[in-house]
Amino acid sequence: MNSQDMIKTIKISDKVYILEDAFGTCSNLVIGAKKALLFDTGCGLDDINAAVRKITDLPLLVIASHGHFDHIGGSRFFDKVFLSEKDRNILDTYDEALLNKWISEMGDGDDYKTQDSENAIVQEITFGCKEWKQIANLDFGRFDLGDLEGEVIELPGHSAGSVGIIFRKLRLVLGGDALSPIITLIFKNHGSIEEQRSTIKKSIDLDFDYFLVSHNNKLLKKEILYSMAACLENTEEKRFIKYTYPKPPYGEGYFHVHSLRDEPVGLIVEQRPTKIK
Numbered sequence: 001m002n003s004q005d006m007i008k009t010i011k012i013s014d015k016v017y018i019l020e021d022a023f024g025t026c027s028n029l030v031i032g033a034k035k036a037l038l039f040d041t042g043c044g045l046d047d048i049n050a051a052v053r054k055i056t057d058l059p060l061l062v063i064a065s066h067g068h069f070d071h072i073g074g075s076r077f078f079d080k081v082f083l084s085e086k087d088r089n090i091l092d093t094y095d096e097a098l099l100n101k102w103i104s105e106m107g108d109g110d111d112y113k114t115q116d117s118e119n120a121i122v123q124e125i126t127f128g129c130k131e132w133k134q135i136a137n138l139d140f141g142r143f144d145l146g147d148l149e150g151e152v153i154e155l156p157g158h159s160a161g162s163v164g165i166i167f168r169k170l171r172l173v174l175g176g177d178a179l180s181p182i183i184t185l186i187f188k189n190h191g192s193i194e195e196q197r198s199t200i201k202k203s204i205d206l207d208f209d210y211f212l213v214s215h216n217n218k219l220l221k222k223e224i225l226y227s228m229a230a231c232l233e234n235t236e237e238k239r240f241i242k243y244t245y246p247k248p249p250y251g252e253g254y255f256h257v258h259s260l261r262d263e264p265v266g267l268i269v270e271q272r273p274t275k276i277k
């Protein structure tokens with residue numbers, strides 16, 4: 001089995017696809033008349049470029065939602081991937097030894113085994129960062145795919161350099177981890193609850209109907225953002241339980257479950273929020 005075959009392709013419409021890798025990272029492919037956008041590249045275990053090429057042969061613009069490894073790992077399959085300058089510092093903390101260790105630990109996981117009975121090959125994969133030379137600074141605010149215009153929106157909180165993309169014509173936002181209904185503020189370069197709250201409020205003010213995020217393979221309705229905003233209000237009065245993130249990049253913190261309706265909404269933070277006296 002080729003490694004691109006491990007990527008699950010979910011068609012949302014003729015123009016929008018989700019590519020879900022073995023780690024469960026969902027990258028988004030948006031196909032215009034002249035160009036296509038790949039938003040995120042997955043953890044790097046699977047050849048996402050080959051998976052994209054099964055769907056379209058249009059020239060490809062590749063943008064990473066932020067600098068965490070499960071979004072930029074697959075950048076090694078491309079010549080150029082744009083990432084916010086504000087997350088560049090995360091790359092300095094990753095080297096090939098660490099990423100190889102994480103990749104092999106993911107390979108031991110049940111998630112991977114359910115997808116491919118030949119999981120032994122995972123151990124043979126050598127991850128190449130290419131010294132991150134393929135990562136370029138995201139220095140533009142909009143782009144044109146021919147019949148579709150995309151605009152970059154800054155969504156700081158999950159990480160300082162998190163960005164989303166709005167396609168006004170499709171009434172769609174690509175939100176990366178920044179708009180994940182399980183709001184996670186424990187990983188590298190993360191911001192404060194206040195920062196995340198203003199990012200959600202800013203997103204609510206945008207004119208769209210649906211959004212996609214990186215660790216969920218469904219099209220989400222904008223209304224979920226209201227529940228997320230409520231989750232981030234008065235956090236010092238809410239109940240948090242101790243939480244350990246069990247997979248790479250690992251992490252510890254406190255989890256507040258806001259709602260389990262339709263789409264679960266919650267908040268994971270490093271420290272229990274306390275009242276400022």
Ligand SMILES: [Zn+2]
Nearest residue numbers: 068158177187
């Ligand atoms: Zn992340």
